[in-house]
Amino acid sequence: MQTNLASWARETDLGQDADEILRRCVHCGFCLATCPTYQLLGDERDSPRGRIYLMKQVLEGIEPTTATQTHLDRCLTCRNCETTCPSGVQYGALVDIGRKIVDEKVERPLTQRLSRAALRGLLNSPLFGPALKLGRVLRPMLPEVLRNKVPQARPAGALPSGKSHARQVLMPLGCVQPAMMPSIDAATVRVLDAVGIGARMVAGAGCCGAINFHLDAQDAALDQMRANIDAWLPLLDSGEAEHIVMNASGCGAMVKEYAHHLRHDPDYVVKALRVADKTCDVAEILAPHAAQLKAMLADLPQRAAFHPPCTLQHWQGLRGASERLLADLGFDLQPFSESHLCCGSAGTYNMLQPEIATRLRDRKLANIGKTQPDLIAAGNLGCMTQIGSGTDTPIVHTVELLDWATGGPKPKALERG
Ligand code: SF4
Ligand code: SF4
Incomplete structure (x- = not known):
């Protein structure tokens, strides 16, 4: 696709990144068939191709409106379109840039700003655990949209009794998972232990950054990524841990893309690459142990x-x-x-x-x-x-x-x- 970016966009790193992605799109429309929002809503502006066109218009100098913002908001960032696209359009990277630019140009209504700030604050806060406990007590009285986000408690169960293993991995504790479903982390530690791998948590690390990144606070998210890299990398470089094992695929996806997000930070981009290279989903690290697990x-x-x-x-x-x-x-x-x-x-x-x-x-x-x-x-x-x-x-x-x-x-x- 031909582009003619406005001068303000041409002069920024993000504008140039977006231009490169836009030029790969040949407008074939193959992605429409696998886009969930297009399947449901049937509006081209709620399809990958339509959103790409909206973002192109903004980068070419057409002022975005609340309608532009709404169509970008409705995107799930599921990236089904990337899997489908024959031209290798990196839609996810493009929509991150598009959203950032549109949000800087279109002020959200007060209710949206408040709800986004409340979500960022709550999900990143140490008060999330106590709030969740209260939510469980009040669950029957909560509106459905909140009730659906408060699953019943699942006890973690006992952890292995401290047998040490030659193989060690890092297991980041996500922001909400330890409080919402501690059974997942405990099960991960037990299964890894069963195949001879010890898992340890690391002080100084926290949320992967996804919450802030997707709720209009990309700079705060980049700071969280840098803090995590500083906490994890010394242990990986020293050989104290061989991998970072993720049991939440959303967080794993984010960490694997740290180098992309920090591509314009010369102090961190190489460190981010090393972290991403050592990050794997729990299914990846367990795959070679299938026979061992089957025997049990x-x-x-x-x-x-x-x-x-x-x-x-x-x-x-x-x-x-x-x-x-x-x-x-x-x-x-x-x-x-x-x-x-x-x-x-x-x-x-x-x-x-x-x-x-x-x-x-x-x-x-x-x-x-x-x-x-x-x-x-x-x-x-x-x-x-x-x-x-x-x-x-x-x-x-x-x-x-x-x-x-x-x-x-x-x-x-x-x-x-
Ligand atoms: S499938 Fe790829 S090239 Fe075709 S319209 Fe969609 S994003 Fe563009
Ligand atoms: S990432 Fe957005 S545009 Fe792409 S398939 Fe998912 S909902 Fe559609």
């Missing part, structure tokens, strides 16, 4: 559906990795239609765009429901919460399932089974 299998459910989070299949390109691991272990996985489509979770999207998010969740559940699984597995807390809010079928993290199958506690979600 204690119990198996009958039929399971695996929901591949967008951040696993489209962002990290790990489509099939968790499925292969579960199948290798003997789980009877049920394929279902449209597994490439987002469930509507998308970070805080389901709170900011609840109507679209709920329609996507129900579409996902209708497809999964046709296979009548005994349980649903996923690799990301956000997807688990979103999908779980619309079904009685138990939903568990992949690693909770592995933990149970290898002698760990049965996930609370499965207790009635």
